[in-house]
Amino acid sequence: MKSLERKAEKYDHGIKLLTFGKLPKIKQAITENYIEPNVKLLDIGMGTGTFTILCAKKGAKVTGIDFSDKMLEVAKENIKKVSLDENIQLIKMPIINLDKEFIDKSFDIITALLCFSELYSKEQDYALDQIFRILKDDGQFILVDEVKPKKFGKKVLYFIIRIPISFINFLKAHISTNPLKDLEEKIEDHKFKIIEQKLYLFDSLIFMRIKKRLNNGG
Amino acid sequence: MRLIERFRLFIAYFFRFVGFPIEPSIIKVGTPDQNSPVLITANFNLTVERLLKNLRGIDCYVLIAPSNGINVWCGACGGDFTTDSVISIVKTSGINEIVSHRTLILPQLSAPGINPVIIKKELGWDAKFGPVYAKDIKGYIENQFEKTDEQKRITFPLKKRTEMANIYFFIVLLLFSIPYWIAAIFLPMLNLLLYLETLIISITIIYGSLIVLPSIPSNSGKIKVLLFGVIILFLVIFFHIIFYINLFDLIWDIIIVILVTLIVGEDFHGLTPTYKSDLGEKSWTQGKKDMKVVFGKFKLQPYGAIKINQEECIGCKVCLDVCPRDVYRFNELNNKAEIKQANRCINCNACVNRCLANCLIIE
Numbered sequence: 280m281k282s283l284e285r286k287a288e289k290y291d292h293g294i295k296l297l298t299f300g301k302l303p304k305i306k307q308a309i310t311e312n313y314i315e316p317n318v319k320l321l322d323i324g325m326g327t328g329t330f331t332i333l334c335a336k337k338g339a340k341v342t343g344i345d346f347s348d349k350m351l352e353v354a355k356e357n358i359k360k361v362s363l364d365e366n367i368q369l370i371k372m373p374i375i376n377l378d379k380e381f382i383d384k385s386f387d388i389i390t391a392l393l394c395f396s397e398l399y400s401k402e403q404d405y406a407l408d409q410i411f412r413i414l415k416d417d418g419q420f421i422l423v424d425e426v427k428p429k430k431f432g433k434k435v436l437y438f439i440i441r442i443p444i445s446f447i448n449f450l451k452a453h454i455s456t457n458p459l460k461d462l463e464e465k466i467e468d469h470k471f472k473i474i475e476q477k478l479y480l481f482d483s484l485i486f487m488r489i490k491k492r493l494n495n496g497g
Numbered sequence: 498m499r500l501i502e503r504f505r506l507f508i509a510y511f512f513r514f515v516g517f518p519i520e521p522s523i524i525k526v527g528t529p530d531q532n533s534p535v536l537i538t539a540n541f542n543l544t545v546e547r548l549l550k551n552l553r554g555i556d557c558y559v560l561i562a563p564s565n566g567i568n569v570w571c572g573a574c575g576g577d578f579t580t581d582s583v584i585s586i587v588k589t590s591g592i593n594e595i596v597s598h599r600t601l602i603l604p605q606l607s608a609p610g611i612n613p614v615i616i617k618k619e620l621g622w623d624a625k626f627g628p629v630y631a632k633d634i635k636g637y638i639e640n641q642f643e644k645t646d647e648q649k650r651i652t653f654p655l656k657k658r659t660e661m662a663n664i665y666f667f668i669v670l671l672l673f674s675i676p677y678w679i680a681a682i683f684l685p686m687l688n689l690l691l692y693l694e695t696l697i698i699s700i701t702i703i704y705g706s707l708i709v710l711p712s713i714p715s716n717s718g719k720i721k722v723l724l725f726g727v728i729i730l731f732l733v734i735f736f737h738i739i740f741y742i743n744l745f746d747l748i749w750d751i752i753i754v755i756l757v758t759l760i761v762g763e764d765f766h767g768l769t770p771t772y773k774s775d776l777g778e779k780s781w782t783q784g785k786k787d788m789k790v791v792f793g794k795f796k797l798q799p800y801g802a803i804k805i806n807q808e809e810c811i812g813c814k815v816c817l818d819v820c821p822r823d824v825y826r827f828n829e830l831n832n833k834a835e836i837k838q839a840n841r842c843i844n845c846n847a848c849v850n851r852c853l854a855n856c857l858i859i860e
Contacts, residue, residue, distance in 0.1 A: 400520065
């Protein structure tokens, strides 16, 4: 959602509208089920920091990265409000610089919420390679993103409902989205395995829990 | 597939502000080898199409960087075509293994958003700003990657002005026609003749004002269009006096003239690349509140004027390289840049963002 950069303060609202209020619930569910105190977590494309704050409240040590100055400003304000500064570290960097930061196998959990759909195909390959590098062997990668529905009926439904909402959103908040295709295959190609997968909103929003596929069969 | 691409190009022509992305990639033009130049562009489909057309007969690589389908200049000013886009495409295209040199050629108009210093630091590549227009690239390469002053300048020739008018007219046509014909079902006085009259008025004002744009002597885009609108208004009244049709048609035509004049005049100079927009961000929000946007705000230069702090200038000549409007002059005596004609500045921020000494400011 690069085009949204100029309207960062409207981002959360726009996303809530686009996902029919589903995303905040998914964020809540992820924090409750998979985040434990003192895990090292990397939030790629943290945006306004809502998810980062939820994780930090649970006691995780969070590093958030985003390329947009304005998003980070909003995030900083949000973090100030809840005074969780010691658990959160913000870094301004684009995903394409992941190879210059972070040492190998240094994170327990890596999350990317609505961030992969902003990348073009080869950037996604690059990001998956880098995530594989910095994730611990027993760590997990949590991905939430928009996908194109596969079943025909749902495709039609999705098309009918989404087009007007996208249009309103584009006018209001400059949000435009680019749903992913063939995500599962791509993830399997990068030595990962999907251990849990859920679909929401006529199969247009995907939640995935992904682990490394190690050579010794584990 | 080719047909779909054609159709997308056609739609992109009229709705370019939405963004029409194509997949970022590396394209071989001609038969390039490891010493061939590497050019960067944005991933707006019309941009790529026109660039490739102009590169016929040159052997080079073109890297299409991700910019959300926005063109080079708008992308660079609006944060879509940035240093990160260039870093991304260089890293993911594998160009490092394909060529032996390390020089990228950027479009000059990408200067507001792309920082060659960071590219050098992150990638080790030297980035140079090439000419403004794709048609000059051939000459630029033949001239050992040196551009002439002419190749640095932005122009707004008749062809481009007509193109802008096409876009504007198409949108007005679309916005007007559908409600008109729906209303025509219920209102018998909305007939084909009236529709044609409306179209002719819109065409005259939109195309006319853009075509005569450079020859109207005024500093305000709004005044230019208003002058034009007044002339059309007299013509319309004159027409009605001679071929008296009916009173409703006359009132309708007058309202249409006023409406189209206001729509086109709202930010007439903002439509052009050679004049500074009449609307600043501030006057836009403020104007929305007190309706001054609609009822004319004749304030000039809402964005402020360019200033140089000569004490800090280090004479790097970057501003002379990136300015598309010939604002600067280099003073050989004290080895510093100076402002030659501030009124030509269009506030694209290229020089302000790229100045190596941070000595330029727009107040």
